[in-house]
Amino acid sequence: MDRRNEISIGTLANRTGLAVSAIRYYETQGLVAPERNAGGQRRFLRSDIRRLSFVMIAQKFGFTLDHIREVLSRLPQGRTPTAKDWTDISQDxxxxxxxxxxxxxxxxxxxxxxxxxxxxxxxxxxxxxxxxxAAEKGAGPRYLMGDKVMRPEG
Amino acid sequence: MDRRNEISIGTLANRTGLAVSAIRYYETQGLVAPERNAGGQRRFLRSDIRRLSFVMIAQKFGFTLDHIREVLSRLPQGRTPTAKDWTDISQDxxxxxxxxxxxxxxxxxxxxxxxxxxxxxxxxxxxxxxxxxAAEKGAGPRYLMGDKVMRPEG
DNA sequence: ATAATTCCTAAAGCTAACTTTAGCTCAAGC
DNA sequence: GCTTGAGCTAAAGTTAGCTTTAGGAATTAT
Known part of the structure; x- marks a missing residue:
């Protein structure tokens, strides 16, 4: 079970509404960095619920995960972010x-x-x-103004 | 060489700035429908320059090719679009x-x-x-943020 | 002690919008 | 009439952001 400050990937998925697979993917993209328990399973912090919520909101605005990772890097290191930390980066x-x-x-x-x-x-x-x-080079989808634009698709 | 009203894919590429491969792709997506000459090569109409220009502009605004195709379908069929036809759909x-x-x-x-x-x-x-x-694609409702569990509708 | 969950990794698949590659054919210029 | 250059097709590759699948291993529940 989830201890005081550690939660499993399933719990984090339930709390954020994200799929477990999406969370694992976010880890590969450096958006969260869970530790592992003795059995090799991921253990997240409760504060990661808020962290991933921020990711979800940023995505709604059309920002790429790369960009979101960059923004998250502005959070203070070494301690759990406070409410003010979050509102600060929200302002940016x-x-x-x-x-x-x-x-x-x-x-x-x-x-x-x-x-x-x-x-x-x-x-x-x-x-x-x-x-x-935005300059359009190479393969892949094209982006507007440096970031992915909101697409009016169905 | 290009005759009065027929141009090759290379000429169309030069006039629009698009890659030849992109134009062929647009054909598969139903955005242009060139005829073929005796040797099997594509022959476009000069008016396709304007048509693809429209596509490029629409893409700058972030519209998907599917959506653009739908918009283009509002052009009158059976005749070369006039300037007014173009400004009409540009208004939409x-x-x-x-x-x-x-x-x-x-x-x-x-x-x-x-x-x-x-x-x-x-x-x-x-x-x-x-x-x-803009669009909530595919996956079910997500409940956001936080310390309390929100039931997704349903 | 089992059975039922949950979790793990690695790899493959999916969509959008193209590009690249491979192997030929057609058209144009000298 | 031969050599380029332009064009053709089909298939595979690319990026982003995930999901799905396959085959195990760890946890939890009974």
């Missing part, structure tokens, strides 16, 4: 969100210009200026 | 964009509430209401 987070909203809005305004001129044909179209859009 | 498109921006903004405001209350760990967290979130 909010700032990034604001930037994203602004970038989307700028892009929309450019679209307005394009609708106006009826061009939509590349040559001098403002929308083709890669200015405030 | 703009409306969806506005919705997206608003949804992101609403979500951000909820985050503000959370920062304000310092919770990020409580059971009635506004961030967990899937209402105006």
């Amino acid at each position: 987070f909010r700032a990034e969100l604001d930037e994203q909203i602004e970038a989307l809005t700028r892009l929309r305004n450019k679209l307005d210009g394009c609708i106006g001129c009826g061009c939509l044909s590349l040559d001098r179209c403002a929308l083709y200026n890669p200015d405030d859009v | 498109f703009r409306a969806e964009l506005d919705e997206q921006i608003e949804a992101l903004t609403r979500l951000r405001n909820k985050l503000d509430g959370c920062i304000g209350c310092g919770c990020l760990s409580l059971d009635r967290c506004a961030l967990y209401n899937p209402d105006d979130v």
